[in-house]
Amino acid sequence: MSNSTYPTHSKDSRRMKHLLVAFLCLLAFATGLSAQSTRADLAKIRVSKEGNFKYWNSNSPALQQLKDFVADVTNENSDKFVPVCDRIATFDVDGTLLCETAPYYFNWILFIHRFLYDDTFSPTEEQLSFAKEVEDCVMNQKSMPEGWGDRQQEEQAMGFAGLTQKEVEDYVTNFIETEPVWNLSNLTWGTALYWPMIEVVSYLVANDFQVYICSGVDRDVCHAIVKDIYDIPRYRIMASDVYYLPENLLKEKDYKGAPFFESYSFDQLKGQRVVRGAFKNLCTSFNKVDAITRELAQKPILAWGNSTGDFPMFEFITVDNPYPSIAFCLLCDDTDREFGNPSKAEKCKNACEQNGWIGVSMHDEWATIYGPEVQRQIPTAVNAINLDATQAPVYNLQGQRVTSPFRGVNIQSGKKYLSR
Numbered sequence: 001m002s003n004s005t006y007p008t009h010s011k012d013s014r015r016m017k018h019l020l021v022a023f024l025c026l027l028a029f030a031t032g033l034s035a036q037s038t039r040a041d042l043a044k045i046r047v048s049k050e051g052n053f054k055y056w057n058s059n060s061p062a063l064q065q066l067k068d069f070v071a072d073v074t075n076e077n078s079d080k081f082v083p084v085c086d087r088i089a090t091f092d093v094d095g096t097l098l099c100e101t102a103p104y105y106f107n108w109i110l111f112i113h114r115f116l117y118d119d120t121f122s123p124t125e126e127q128l129s130f131a132k133e134v135e136d137c138v139m140n141q142k143s144m145p146e147g148w149g150d151r152q153q154e155e156q157a158m159g160f161a162g163l164t165q166k167e168v169e170d171y172v173t174n175f176i177e178t179e180p181v182w183n184l185s186n187l188t189w190g191t192a193l194y195w196p197m198i199e200v201v202s203y204l205v206a207n208d209f210q211v212y213i214c215s216g217v218d219r220d221v222c223h224a225i226v227k228d229i230y231d232i233p234r235y236r237i238m239a240s241d242v243y244y245l246p247e248n249l250l251k252e253k254d255y256k257g258a259p260f261f262e263s264y265s266f267d268q269l270k271g272q273r274v275v276r277g278a279f280k281n282l283c284t285s286f287n288k289v290d291a292i293t294r295e296l297a298q299k300p301i302l303a304w305g306n307s308t309g310d311f312p313m314f315e316f317i318t319v320d321n322p323y324p325s326i327a328f329c330l331l332c333d334d335t336d337r338e339f340g341n342p343s344k345a346e347k348c349k350n351a352c353e354q355n356g357w358i359g360v361s362m363h364d365e366w367a368t369i370y371g372p373e374v375q376r377q378i379p380t381a382v383n384a385i386n387l388d389a390t391q392a393p394v395y396n397l398q399g400q401r402v403t404s405p406f407r408g409v410n411i412q413s414g415k416k417y418l419s420r
Contacts, residue, residue, distance in 0.1 A: 036186040037371050039177070042193055043229050047203040055195040060365035062328060062358050066200065069326050070207050073301065080324045084208045088300035090292060090313065091201065093215035093222060093239075095306035096330055097230075099192035099370075101339035102184050104138045106225075107217055109189070111156045112138065113175060127155055150282070156218070157242045157279035162250055164275055165220050172224035183339070185375045193229060196366045197330075200304070205231040212300070213237040214291060214313060216284035220276070238291040241280040246272035284309040289316045299325070306330040307348065314357050327357040334363040337376055 047053055051070075056063045072080040073087060094100040094107075103109075115123045115131035123131065134152065137144055160168050176190035184192070201211055211232050213222055219239035226232050246269045283291050289312050292300065303310070303317045306329060314327035329352050332338070333345035340362065352359035362369065 036188070036373065037191055039190050039228060042191060042195070042198060045195060045198045045202065047199045047206060049203075049206040051203055053196075053199050053203070055199055055367050057365050057367050060360075062360040062365055065326070065358055066203075066328070069302070069324070070204070073324055074207050082301055082323045086298065086301065086323060087207075087209045088212065088296065088298070089204050089209045089302040089304070090212045090214040090238075090288075090300045090317070091197075091303075092305040092307075092310050092313075093213060093217050093225065095332060096304055096310075097193055097197050097201075098225060099181060099184070099187075099189075099194075099338070100306075101332065101341065102192070103141070103182050103339070106189065107156065107221065108134065108138060108152060109179075110172065110175065110221065111152055111159070113179065114156065114159045121159060123159070127159070130155060153240065153282055154279045157276070160220075160242075160276050161278065162247070162275050164273055165223075165244070168218075168220040168276060169224045172221050173227075176224060183377055184370070185377065186373045187370055190225075192370065193225075194366075195368055195371060197304075198229065201230045201232070204302070209302070211236065212292075212296070213239060214283065214288045214303075215239045216282055216309065218242070238283060238288075238295055240283045243277040243280050244274050245277045247275045248272050250275055250277055286312045288313040292316065299323075301325045303327045304330070306332065307344070308351075311351060311355075314355065318356065328360050329357050330360045331362060333361055334366075334369065336363065337369050337374075338362065339376070 045055075051067050053063060072078050073082040075081055091097060094105050098106060100106065112131060112135050114121055115127055116135060130151065134144075134148070136142070137148075160171075163171070173190075177188060179189050181187040181189055181192050204211055211230070213226060213232060213236065215222055215238070217225070217239050219237055219241055222237045222239045223234055226237065227234075246264070248268070249264065249272075281287060285308075288310070292313065299321050300317050301321065301323045302325065303313050304327070305311075305313060310329065314329070318325045318327050329348050331345040331348055332340045333342060334340045335342065345361075349359045351357070
């Protein structure tokens with residue numbers, strides 16, 4: 001079955017998917033594979049004020065530059081000292097704190113799940129068709145056509161329209177706690193966080209930095225990803241937004257644009273749930289500068305990102321800053337433990353050298369990415385599982401061929417095709 005074939009979805013086939021995942025988990029246990037770390041485990045990763053890092057290589061140039069910078073700005077006797085109230089750092093999420101390459105950005109993975117595999121949601125035929133095309137591009141590593149980024153954001157917003165902020169956060173929390181990451185063993189999306197970066201955030205907090213998120217991920221989605229792991233209050237998350245509006249306005253007007261609340265009286269709005277509406281804005285590229293300027297009203301002194309979408313933030317923070325400032329760019333150059341992109345990494349590295357930013361090699365400077373139990377492909381059990389990491393996952397189970405192009409949902413066993 002090709003990845004571009006989309007059979008009719010069914011609840012029975014979803015049960016088959018979960019049975020397959022359960023079988024593989026049991027097989028992993030029986031063959032002695034390591035157990036998966038939990039979010040509670042990740043929450044215990046902490047670095048002292050002095051910087052007792054465990055998951056960075058001791059000879060990391062970037063880590064030393066981070067420590068030197070922090071030592072300077074926290075030393076009251078240094079001419080580089082920065083008061084606590086101005087000690088602000090901003091972090092991107094996708095590719096900086098969270099995996100974005102197995103196989104794609106988290107927002108898109110969530111979108112595919114919501115529109116193709118969620119029994120509680122019924123997309124329109126047009127939305128379903130678009131979601132299938134998106135899945136095909138993601139799983140076959142095709143380039144996304146121009147304009148699809150904006151469309152995906154708009155459709156995903158409408159996919160959660162009518163839900164409260166908490167309902168979306170709870171939905172995403174359940175998703176990341178149960179959904180495995182494609183082609184990385186012993187990893188769910190809730191634990192697909194870079195251990196060395198958890199340490200960085202912890203270290204900055206220990207040195208009285210106010211850490212903010214500045215991400216293109218949906219703000220309510222960010223709440224679910226960040227909570228309980230990092231010491232980052234909810235109000236310090238700047239991210240892509242939707243409109244929030246009274247539930248009756250969404251229902252009565254079938255509203256898809258910016259709400260005009262001034263035309264509604266207190267009596268019309270009284271007692272209404274506040275729910276999500278249409279997409280509002282994307283927090284990437286220069287929009288990150290816009291968000292920082294509007295919500296902080298001052299320049300941070302440290303920024304951390306991983307792509308050209310973070311370059312405007314780097315430039316804004318490191319140029320004409322009244323305080324010492326520094327920017328770190330994480331290079332996705334690890335093709336052994338992760339699905340790195342050498343060409344992107346080289347492009348970002350060159351930009352760092354040209355602009356005085358700090359390039360950080362995942363491959364050379366990190367002792368681990370997700371912990372030792374996570375491998376780039378599902379470990380091979382003799383005569384039981386065989387996975388080609390360059391293709392869609394293919395499992396050989398007791399002589400029966402089972403093909404799972406996306407998280408075990410398209411299943412081919414022998415000559416029979418089981419629909420999703």
